[in-house]
Amino acid sequence: MKVPFYGHQRQYTGMKAEIDANLQAVLESGQYVQGPMLKRFEAELASYVGAKYAIGVGNGTDALWLAFMALGLDAGDEVITNANTFFATAEAIWIAGATAVLVDCDPLTKCLDPAAVRRAVTRRTKAIVPVHLYGQCAPMRDIRKIADEFGLFVIEDNAQAFDARGDDFAIGELSDVVCTSFIIQKNLGTFGDGGALWTNLAYVNDKVRKLRNHGSSKRDVHSFGFNSRLDDLHAGVLSAKLRHIRAWSDRRIAIAARYTAGLQDCAFLDLPHVRPGYRHVFHLYVVETKNPADRNRFLDYLVAQGVDAKTHYSVAIHQQEGFPWGKDARLAGPLVHAEKNAASCISLPMFPELTDAEVDYTIQVVKAWPQHSAGTKA
Numbered sequence: 291m292k293v294p295f296y297g298h299q300r301q302y303t304g305m306k307a308e309i310d311a312n313l314q315a316v317l318e319s320g321q322y323v324q325g326p327m328l329k330r331f332e333a334e335l336a337s338y339v340g341a342k343y344a345i346g347v348g349n350g351t352d353a354l355w356l357a358f359m360a361l362g363l364d365a366g367d368e369v370i371t372n373a374n375t376f377f378a379t380a381e382a383i384w385i386a387g388a389t390a391v392l393v394d395c396d397p398l399t400k401c402l403d404p405a406a407v408r409r410a411v412t413r414r415t416k417a418i419v420p421v422h423l424y425g426q427c428a429p430m431r432d433i434r435k436i437a438d439e440f441g442l443f444v445i446e447d448n449a450q451a452f453d454a455r456g457d458d459f460a461i462g463e464l465s466d467v468v469c470t471s472f473i474i475q476k477n478l479g480t481f482g483d484g485g486a487l488w489t490n491l492a493y494v495n496d497k498v499r500k501l502r503n504h505g506s507s508k509r510d511v512h513s514f515g516f517n518s519r520l521d522d523l524h525a526g527v528l529s530a531k532l533r534h535i536r537a538w539s540d541r542r543i544a545i546a547a548r549y550t551a552g553l554q555d556c557a558f559l560d561l562p563h564v565r566p567g568y569r570h571v572f573h574l575y576v577v578e579t580k581n582p583a584d585r586n587r588f589l590d591y592l593v594a595q596g597v598d599a600k601t602h603y604s605v606a607i608h609q610q611e612g613f614p615w616g617k618d619a620r621l622a623g624p625l626v627h628a629e630k631n632a633a634s635c636i637s638l639p640m641f642p643e644l645t646d647a648e649v650d651y652t653i654q655v656v657k658a659w660p661q662h663s664a665g666t667k668a
């Protein structure tokens with residue numbers, strides 16, 4: 291059996307009529323940039339996430355740096371974030387001209403460790419960017435407390451956790467801005483690139499709307515800005531998909547529960563940890579080999595058996611060659627958990643259209659791995 295890592299075509303096939311109808315509506319409207327479909331999707335998104343304003347932009351990376359710029363972050367300002375995240379989180383801090391301060395993660399959830407954040411705060415710190423890694427919210431109450439104590443902005447990097455929530459908090463409830471990515475492989479993804487921000491702050495909404503459109507809110511009148519808009523065709527795809535996101539998240543959660551039950555006795559692996567009461571939407575189902583030396587051999591074995599596994603992310607930000615390339619960066623404290631995660635992570639196939647038979651085959655292949663290192667038992 292072959293188990294793919296992504297199910298983009300399956301998803302499209304399953305809802306072809308809805309997507310095609312929206313695309314056709316855009317094509318026939320004659321309005322493709324900042325047109326009615328974008329306005330409709332922004333309104334639907336704001337209502338779904340419970341925010342006053344939602345703004346579609348070109349991609350998730352732009353969403354982050356547009357948020358930083360709208361909040362006034364500048365050269366010399368420090369922004370604390372995960373050392374273990376997709377590269378774009380740190381990249382966006384540098385694009386905004388600020389200093390990325392990389393801190394360690396919690397060893398169980400891989401989300402920001404609030405104690406490490408607190409230790410990293412200096413007089414230059416202006417913001418914290420918790421990443422809701424793999425689909426689980428960072429501990430936002432602890433992070434908000436630190437932000438309040440030191441007067442910091444909080445910008446959530448929600449590229450991986452659309453439709454997640456904490457135990458007693460919703461995404462966006464405890465921050466200034468939420469940023470997300472709609473690249474195809476995300477839980478809510480378009481056929482290409484896209485992104486969005488949402489916020490309750492009117493000045494951030496106004497600023498980002500101008501920044502994304504060459505600094506303009508009125509024809510021929512500009513201030514400094516960029517071009518980063520969500521095209522109406524993508525908005526049409528996302529509008530159709532938004533109606534399914536709750537069911538898709540539930541299916542991801544069910545697949546994760548099946549993996550976790552099936553792999554419970556697999557002593558050479560650590561399985562994902564869900565904080566009690568959190569809605570972890572499993573953008574990725576990431577296991578770790580207890581012995582990092584096993585990882586690459588295990589990955590090769592899975593692929594050879596037809597299970598398309600991947601790594602997210604095998605190189606932490608500060609371990610990238612040439613880091614920090616003349617950009618401003620600071621490592622705050624030891625990054626042992628982030629480094630262990632990079633050395634031992636493996637993502638098993640995870641998407642809503644995955645069948646139970648494919649999940650069971652994957653479990654069977656994982657459990658049958660004969661070559662795990664001595665000192666761990668199968």
Ligand SMILES: Cc1ncc(COP(=O)(O)O)c(C=O)c1O
Pocket residue numbers: 349350351352375376378379421447449450470471472473483484485
């Ligand atoms: C955690 C995280 N932040 C930011 C991004 C950047 O999003 P994009 O690729 O849409 O620029 C991604 C994904 O790509 C991501 O996973």
